[in-house]
Amino acid sequence: xxxxxxxxxxxxxxxxxxxxxxxxxxxxxxxxxxxxxxxxxxxxxxxxxxxxxxxxxxxxxxxxxxxxxxxxxxxxxxxxxxxxxxxxxxxxxxxxxxxxxxxxxxxxxxxxxxxxxxxxxxxxxxxxxxxxxxxxxxxxxxxxxxxxxxxxxxxxxxxxxxxxxxxxxxxxxxxxxxxxxxxxxxxxxxxxxxxxxxxxxxxxxxxxxxxxxxxxxxxxxxxxxxxxxxxxxxxxxxxxxxxxxxxxxxxxxxxxxxxxxxxxxxxxxxxxxxxxxxxxxxxxxxxxxxxxxxxxxxxxxxxxx
Numbered sequence: 001x002x003x004x005x006x007x008x009x010x011x012x013x014x015x016x017x018x019x020x021x022x023x024x025x026x027x028x029x030x031x032x033x034x035x036x037x038x039x040x041x042x043x044x045x046x047x048x049x050x051x052x053x054x055x056x057x058x059x060x061x062x063x064x065x066x067x068x069x070x071x072x073x074x075x076x077x078x079x080x081x082x083x084x085x086x087x088x089x090x091x092x093x094x095x096x097x098x099x100x101x102x103x104x105x106x107x108x109x110x111x112x113x114x115x116x117x118x119x120x121x122x123x124x125x126x127x128x129x130x131x132x133x134x135x136x137x138x139x140x141x142x143x144x145x146x147x148x149x150x151x152x153x154x155x156x157x158x159x160x161x162x163x164x165x166x167x168x169x170x171x172x173x174x175x176x177x178x179x180x181x182x183x184x185x186x187x188x189x190x191x192x193x194x195x196x197x198x199x200x201x202x203x204x205x206x207x208x209x210x211x212x213x214x215x216x217x218x219x220x221x222x223x224x225x226x227x228x229x230x231x232x233x234x235x236x237x238x239x240x241x242x243x244x245x246x247x248x249x250x251x252x253x254x255x256x257x258x259x260x261x262x263x264x265x266x267x268x269x270x271x272x273x274x275x276x277x278x279x280x281x282x283x284x285x286x287x288x289x290x291x292x293x294x295x296x297x298x299x300x301x302x303x304x305x
Contacts, residue, residue: 033265035219037167038125045130045163045273087155112298115170118143119292121265126164133160135274141166145186147268150287153276159201161275167212168292169267175260178301182266183253184211186229188290192274193242194234194282201277204235205286208271211252215262225256230288258299268292 122141126149131137136152151162172180192205208231215223229250234241258264272286 033121033214033216033263034123034125036216036221037123037165037214037265039219040214040221040224041125041163041165041271091152111300112296114294114296116294117145117292119145119168119170119295121171121267122147122166122168124149124164124166126162130163131161132275133158133278135160135162137162137164139164139166141168143168145292146289147270147292148287148289149270149272150285150289151272151274152285153274153278153283155279155283157278157281159275159277161273163273165269165271167265167267167269169265169295172258172264172266172297172299173260173262174258174299176301177257177259178299179255180213180258180264180266181253181255181298181300182211182213182295183251183297184268184292184295185249185251186268186290186292187247187249188229188270188288189244189246189248190230190232190289191242191244191287192232192234192272192285193240194237194274194276194284195240196236196238196276196282197280198277199236199238199282201275201281202236203276203282203284204233205274205284206233206272207231207286207288208269209288209290210269210271211254212265212267212269213254213256214265214267215256215258216265217262222262223256223258225254227252227254266295266297268295 120143122143124139124141126137126139134154134156136154138148138150141147145168147166147168149164149166151164153162154160186209188209190207190209192207194203194205196203209229210226210231211229212226213224214221229252230245230248232243256264268290270288270290272288274284274286276282276284
């Protein structure tokens with residue numbers, strides 16, 4: 001058993017050297033990468049929030065937009081039922097999907113490999129300045145390939161919003177330019193819901209599971225490519241809306257031209273954010289979890305004429 005463990009460790013070290021052209025992973029890479037990815041996400045989230053706020057303001061400006069009298073005793077039973085329903089939504093916990101064999105992750109030569117857990121790149125972003133008000137947020141990433149991101153908005157009246165993000169994968173840098181292609185077949189769960197009596201504060205839920213390559217230099221992302229396994233963005237709809245999926249497995253691949261100057265993070269990500277106005281205005285949930293069994297890569301060197 002000890003011999004097998006030693007062999008696996010040696011293979012992992014060799015694989016890591018192969019991905020870095022014989023060099024070691026640079027010191028301080030994790031901290032720089034966190035700052036770079038956080039900056040990219042902030043731009044994305046800011047753009048989404050601006051669109052959501054514009055939509056809510058336009059709806060609120062409508063003449064004769066329907067409202068519900070929350071003080072009418074005749075509405076009490078229905079309102080209590082809606083509140084209980086969303087409390088049940090908010091309390092939902094997504095389990096990590098079970099590991100399944102990868103689908104079509106083996107890539108041909110000229111230079112290819114497959115990275116298995118434990119992954120050397122895993123990170124989370126959320127909480128703190130990413131939140132407004134007091135939403136409930138959970139975001140975890142483990143080197144064994146399990147990632148989770150979830151938000152449940154607060155029931156307290158007033159605008160509140162939460163954003164979460166978790167990734168797992170590996171890093172790549174080669175001394176020659178070329179094209180890097182990665183593929184992975186994660187198994188994932190998702191859940192989202194919105195429950196709105198009015199849109200005074202707006203309401204929304206966003207969930208995505210994606211495969212990405214980010215080219216990083218210092219604390220900046222200078223190149224990227226990605227595709228979604230699943231993405232849904234629901235904004236400013238009155239009534240109760242929800243959708244879920246469990247133990248879904250999909251295969252995807254993405255490619256990016258690479259240069260020796262950048263370090264490339266290759267990863268599967270889960271992203272969840274939600275916003276609302278509290279009860280009895282609007283509440284929302286957004287949740288995603290995934291288990292990543294492996295990520296394969298192929299590097300094709302650039303042939304100069």
